[in-house]
Each structure stands twice: as C-alpha cells, then as structure tokens.
Amino acid sequence: MKAKSWEVTDAFWSRVEPLIPPRAARDPDRVYVRQPGGGRKPKAARLVFEGIVFVLRRGCQWKALPAERFGSASAIHQRFLAWEQAGFFESLWRAGLTEYADLAGIAWRWQRDDESPDGAEASRSEPHRSGKKRGASGICWSMGAGFLYRSL
Numbered sequence: 001m002k003a004k005s006w007e008v009t010d011a012f013w014s015r016v017e018p019l020i021p022p023r024a025a026r027d028p029d030r031v032y033v034r035q036p037g038g039g040r041k042p043k044a045a046r047l048v049f050e051g052i053v054f055v056l057r058r059g060c061q062w063k064a065l066p067a068e069r070f071g072s073a074s075a076i077h078q079r080f081l082a083w084e085q086a087g088f089f090e091s092l093w094r095a096g097l098t099e100y101a102d103l104a105g106i107a108w109r110w111q112r113d114d115e116s117p118d119g120a121e122a123s124r125s126e127p128h129r130s131g132k133k134r135g136a137s138g139i140c141w142s143m144g145a146g147f148l149y150r151s152l
Contacts, residue, residue: 006054013046019095020045021086043075051076052083 065073
C-alpha cells in the first residue's frame, strides 16, 4: 500500500529525528501545581512532525487536523511554534540543501534580475518590476521544499 503524502517514512524520519529540539526541562526554581509526570504525556515527536507535514501538504488550517489521527490540533501547533523558534525548520532546510547538493549538485551562481548573463545592463527601466522580492532565497527554498516532498 502506498504511503500517504503526509506520512513520514522510517528512512526520512531517521534523518529528521536528530534535528528535533529536545523538550524543555522543568525549571527547578518555579513552583508547579502538578507533580512531575502529572497531566497528559507529550505527543511523540514523529506524530507531531506528521501533523505539521499534513498541514503543510494539504494547506489546511491547524484546526482541520483530524483529531482521531493527531489528537489536539492546538498541541501540534504549540510544538510547531516551539520548534520554529528553536530553529528546527531552518536546520531541516539546511540539511535538505546539503543532501541535495551532494546528490545532484546546486549551481550556486546567482544573477541579478536586471543583468544579462554576460553582465551587461538590460535595456529596460525600473518601472517594469512588480514589487515582488526575487533572488536566491526563493530559489533555495524551492530546492529545500523539493527535498522535503521528494523524501516523504
């Protein structure tokens, strides 16, 4: 049976798991209402990652996550925000670029929009620009996203 587009294979998870930031430890100076280990257990990192991939692949809102598969959408979203703040997604993106460069090679030569390949200025004026930001970041992101989609 073919895996769904948001399911993470064991091979891909083995590359993602080392990049997952560790859970924050309890602050020993803070007074907590619950005893250590009280409350719900945190969701498994792989389930959280699959939930995040589900939202990204489907383009749905967080609240549209199927509760029977992922549980609380707000819990998945909280971990997404924590991982984003910890730099997890940038690390994943960089790892994807590195792997892609090793496999296929990346041409890291960039050109400005208003120059021809030989460096001569183009004959058009500035008002033609649509105001969209272009350049290396968009190209690199598409390569990183290609890694994520290809690997799932």
